[in-house]
Amino acid sequence: MHKVMFIVVFGALAVASVLNYGEAQTVHAVGDTIGWIVPPGGAAVYSNWTSADTFKVGDILVFNFITGRHDVLEVAKDSFDACTTDNAIGTSLTDGPAHVTLNSTGDHYYICTFGTHCKLGQKLAVTASGGNGGPPAGANPPSPAGGPSSSNSSPPGGSTQSHSSATAVHVGLALTMASIAITVLHLYWFWLTYL
Known part of the structure; x- marks a missing residue:
């Protein structure tokens, strides 16, 4: 027995x-070494970056930027395409680096609201799969601040290195x-x- x-x-x-x-x-440093800036190659820089990786519910996006020069705002697709804040999801994250947790499956759209930064290519579209058993698309649970699940503190371990998933x-x-x-x-x- x-x-x-x-x-x-x-x-x-x-x-x-x-x-x-x-x-x-997985912690993803947005843009790898260039961080969250107006990209020298336009929006294709961030499109290429997302196509080289996979994203799952529960993953963390780290937007590395200098406070006061950029911000991060999650928006609906039409606002992403038009570079407007009309359909914002939550509030703008103004302190860099900003950490955003992908809390649902589906497409997530982020822009910088400073000046013409978005129109110059500082925008990011990410598709999250349901790999970690998160809620289905459209079931975004409310965060304490009323916006997307995010914080400006370091993730566990404090690592914001490029593709720190390894x-x-x-x-x-x-x-x-x-x-x-x-x-x-x-x-x-x-x-x-x-x-």
Whole structure:
């Protein structure tokens, strides 16, 4: 009986660790090294950047910009196309770097509202898939500030490096492996002591 309980407990802990690792969010530094600026190549710069990556519900977009020179505002598609703030979703994020969590599947549109920045290409369209079990499209849960889920504080670990997803994956894997190792040692001790 004790051996069966040992196997069940160990198996449940191992499965829980693997599932927790699979739900890790990815932090995306918008524009990689250029950050959130009026791009020298126009809107194609950000379009090319998004096409080189995948985005899931729960991922975090980091808009690296200098406070007072740029901002970030989520808007509806027609406002994105016209570079207007008529259909804003939430309020403008004015302190850089700004962090935005993709909280629903579907298309998300962001612009800079300073001067003609948007018309010069400082706008971003991102499509989020439902990889992390988030709410369906159109089911944006309200954030505490009444806007998109965002903050201007650093994400866990403070990393805003370009495509820091590899770092997040390695840290997540290391924590998962350490958790499994500690669990195995505790169970081995339990086995020796009580069985």
